Amino acid sequence: MSTTPLSLDVSDGAAIPRKKDRGLFSAWWLSFIGALAITAFLCITRPDPYLRILAFVPDGILVTFQVTTLSILLALVLGLITGLGRISRNRALNLIASTYVEVIRGIPLLVQLFYIYYALAAIPYVSKLPPLASAVIAMGFCYGAYMGEVFRAGIESIDKGQTEAARSLGFNRRQTMLLVILPQAWRTILPPVGNEFIALLKDSSLVSILAVADLLRRGREFAGETFFYFEAYTIVALVYLVITLVLSKGVSHMESRLNYYDRH
Amino acid sequence: MTDISPIIDIRNVSKLFGSLRALNNVSLSIRPSEKVVIIGPSGSGKSTLLRTINQLEQVDQGTILVDGQEVTSPDTDINKVRMELGMVFQSFNLFPHKTVLENLTMAPIKLKNVPKLEAESRAMGLLKKVGIQEKAHVYPTMLSGGQQQRVAIARALAMQPKIMLFDEPTSALDPEMIGEVLDVMVKLAREGMTMVVVTHEMGFAREVADRVVFMDAGTIIEEGTPEHFFTAPRHDRAKLFLSQIL
Numbered sequence: 001m002s003t004t005p006l007s008l009d010v011s012d013g014a015a016i017p018r019k020k021d022r023g024l025f026s027a028w029w030l031s032f033i034g035a036l037a038i039t040a041f042l043c044i045t046r047p048d049p050y051l052r053i054l055a056f057v058p059d060g061i062l063v064t065f066q067v068t069t070l071s072i073l074l075a076l077v078l079g080l081i082t083g084l085g086r087i088s089r090n091r092a093l094n095l096i097a098s099t100y101v102e103v104i105r106g107i108p109l110l111v112q113l114f115y116i117y118y119a120l121a122a123i124p125y126v127s128k129l130p131p132l133a134s135a136v137i138a139m140g141f142c143y144g145a146y147m148g149e150v151f152r153a154g155i156e157s158i159d160k161g162q163t164e165a166a167r168s169l170g171f172n173r174r175q176t177m178l179l180v181i182l183p184q185a186w187r188t189i190l191p192p193v194g195n196e197f198i199a200l201l202k203d204s205s206l207v208s209i210l211a212v213a214d215l216l217r218r219g220r221e222f223a224g225e226t227f228f229y230f231e232a233y234t235i236v237a238l239v240y241l242v243i244t245l246v247l248s249k250g251v252s253h254m255e256s257r258l259n260y261y262d263r264h
Numbered sequence: 265m266t267d268i269s270p271i272i273d274i275r276n277v278s279k280l281f282g283s284l285r286a287l288n289n290v291s292l293s294i295r296p297s298e299k300v301v302i303i304g305p306s307g308s309g310k311s312t313l314l315r316t317i318n319q320l321e322q323v324d325q326g327t328i329l330v331d332g333q334e335v336t337s338p339d340t341d342i343n344k345v346r347m348e349l350g351m352v353f354q355s356f357n358l359f360p361h362k363t364v365l366e367n368l369t370m371a372p373i374k375l376k377n378v379p380k381l382e383a384e385s386r387a388m389g390l391l392k393k394v395g396i397q398e399k400a401h402v403y404p405t406m407l408s409g410g411q412q413q414r415v416a417i418a419r420a421l422a423m424q425p426k427i428m429l430f431d432e433p434t435s436a437l438d439p440e441m442i443g444e445v446l447d448v449m450v451k452l453a454r455e456g457m458t459m460v461v462v463t464h465e466m467g468f469a470r471e472v473a474d475r476v477v478f479m480d481a482g483t484i485i486e487e488g489t490p491e492h493f494f495t496a497p498r499h500d501r502a503k504l505f506l507s508q509i510l
Contacts (some may be wrong), residue, residue: 115327165357165416168318169371170347179370183361 009142034247038239042231049231053222057239060218064243067135067214068201074140075200076193079147084177086152097148104145109204113138117210135207150196155181156190187258194251196242198244205240269330270418271296271427271458272317277326279312279482285314287323288482296426301490305505308463313479317460318342318349318429320502331426347375350420352392354432356412358404364391364415365400368422383422386447390418392428392446394498410441412446421452430461466510470494478502 042050085097104112116138123126129137140229158181166176208217223229270293278288286309294300302310315321316328319335319342327336335345359367368387371377378386391397394414396407404412415431420428430449434442446468453459453472462468469476469490476493478501479487486493486502494510497503 159357161353161357163361164320165351165353165359167343168320168346168349168351169420170343170375171371172343175374179374180359184359259390264334 016032028245028249031241035100035238035241035245039235039242042234046231047226049226050235051231053219053228053235056222057215057218057235060213060215061239061243063217064201064204064214067132067204067207067212068141070136071139071143071204072193072200074136075143075147075196078140078144082144082148083151083155086148087155100257101145101148104142109142110209112142113206113210131207131210131212135204135210135212136253139200139204139207143196146196147193150189150192151185152205154185154192157188158184165202165221191251194247194254198247198251201247202240214232232238268295269332270294271331272460273329274313274317275312275327275329277316277323277328279309279316279321279325280322285482287316289326290479290482290484291326292477292484292487294458294460295487297456299453299472299474300461300477301397301465301473301475302460302462302477302479303464303469303505308479309482314429314431314460314462317427318346320351320352339373341424343375345438347371347423348426350423350428351415352413352416352420352428352433354435356404356409356416356436358405358412358416363401363403364396364407366417367404367419371419371423375385387418387422390421391415393421393451394418395444408441409437410444413437413441413445417448417452427458427460430459430463432462432464434463436466439443464509466494478505480505 039050039054043054070116082097082100085093086101088094088097107115113135117129117131117134120126155177162180162184163176166180167173171179204214205216208214211217213221216236219232223232226232272292272294274290274292277287277290277450278285286360288309290309290313292300292313292337300322302314304310312321316323317330317335319328323336327334329335330345332489333340333345334487335342335499358364361368362370365384365387368390369380369383372383372386373380388397391400394417396411396414399407399411404415407415417428417433433449434445437445442465446465449459449461449468450472461468461473473490475487477484477495478493478499480501486499493502494506497506
């Protein structure tokens with residue numbers, strides 16, 4: 001009898017459609033076509049606020065992508081370092097990496113944003129960071145901790161025999177990691193990284209409170225000036241939905257292409 | 265024969281796994297070109313002993329010299345010594361993200377600075393030798409177990425090692441594929457390679473071994489020529505083992 005405990009794997013990113021999962025696949029199409037259809041319908045029937053809103057938010061989409069991309073790059077670097085630290089034999093490195101993960105995971109992202117933007121600036125002689133930099137630092141450090149766990153799990157998922165084979169050929173630890181383990185772990189790591197990217201893109205809406213002119217902020221600005229609250233936030237929601245759906249499709253596509261050496 | 269200095273010299277080696285004595289004061293020396301087959305029941309420490317030679321397992325006591333270098337000493341550059349020690353694993357352990365050819369050329373290019381073209385032509389020669397040059401550009405998962413193991417042998421040979429270590433190289437194979445791997449190993453033995461082989465293939469031991477080493481419970485119980493060992497073992501443990509396996 002199997003004694004493996006039941007585990008639930010729930011992520012806050014958009015669901016990555018799997019090729020064989022018909023149900024999810026059609027749910028994706030329903031959401032995607034639905035979102036586009038509603039947007040088109042609104043713009044055609046009431047072009048006055050809706051088309052104006054749609055013309056007003058693209059600047060925000062660019063900022064959202066800018067914040068998300070910069071944050072994820074920082075998170076990937078921190079995640080790799082943290083992941084390697086977490087599996088390191090060096091006790092000090094291991095402890096630093098683990099503590100970073102524990103601390104970051106225990107503090108809400110919104111609080112971290114406030115902390116970096118407002119609290120640090122309250123320290124004498126520390127000048128206030130620009131909003132965009134604060135946003136990227138806070139989100140990069142926050143997601144870096146999660147990414148560290150993704151990297152650690154990805155590295156640990158590679159069979160021990162791979163390390164032994166590489167070491168027995170004469171590769172040192174670093175070469176083994178770079179040439180043998182990471183290229184294989186990447187395949188395990190990429191889908192959750194894609195998922196984190198999508199989750200981060202959604203969380204990036206939090207930076208609108210730091211006066212970063214992202215998608216949500218642009219929607220708020222429009223609503224604030226015109227009082228079209230319902231219309232503005234409807235469009236903002238639809239745009240977020242379309243973006244995350246497209247991205248999740250992209251991740252799914254990338255995932256299947258990464259399996260190139262597993263084809264029999 | 266005793267005037268030739270050993271290429272592998274294992275002296276009073278002990279190894280603990282928790283409270284289990286995996287190796288208990290084991291000594292074994294192996295001359296250049298010698299073929300030593302280590303046999304014994306599972307859990308006898310034979311794989312552990314083999315893996316201490318290239319330090320995939322570290323010992324708790326004792327010393328091991330490989331080609332005059334003390335691999336058990338922390339001052340030795342173990343990566344250098346490992347380049348002279350080819351190793352073949354039970355589970356092949358080919359690099360799945362590299363083609364067959366890349367599996368063979370990666371280490372010579374990165375570790376010995378062999379030019380790529382030269383490494384590739386040498387690799388093709390080795391693949392021809394193990395009989396699968398037509399698979400050079402496919403990924404390992406597309407090969408059968410026997411083919412993968414032959415590639416693994418070629419990969420180890422690509423570093424031009426002085427010694428080859430085999431850790432149960434046919435144990436994970438379907439019966440019809442064992443022969444093709446053993447053929448390659450016999451060929452290698454005929455060419456004069458120093459070989460240390462942990463195996464359950466008694467036919468191979470009889471045909472190739474200069475010496476058979478029988479281990480049980482972390483110690484070497486008996487060693488001798490295959491004729492002697494298979495026909496007239498002295499110890500009861502060895503007799504029992506042979507009666508079970510033959």
